[in-house]
Amino acid sequence: MKPTRTRHSQAYKDEALALAERIGVGKAAEQLGLQPSQLYGWWSKQQQNQAVLFGGLPEADPCSSTALQHEREGQLL
Structure with missing residues (x-):
């Protein structure tokens, strides 16, 4: 017989x-x-529950170096 699963409280x-x-x-x-x-x-x-609580995954910071790099690349095209 299989052992029953233990359910632990959130606390x-x-x-x-x-x-x-x-x-x-x-x-x-x-x-x-x-x-x-x-x-x-x-x-x-x-971690998933915290992300949902605070509105999902954080959006890209418009001041981040990656965002600025993509903006510069777009301007050069």
Whole structure:
């Protein structure tokens, strides 16, 4: 019989990620009895949620060197 999946609360995930930030993903996963990939998955999901919360991915900064370079190239054409 397959073991049932453990569902962790958001508070547990947040604490686990904070621990991973302090001592490293490998050590945190070992202490918590998790796989490092599980922590990376939670971290990735957290980053996606923050991007959605703050309006998606940031737009290109019009003052960035890349934007200025493309503008200059357009002017030279």
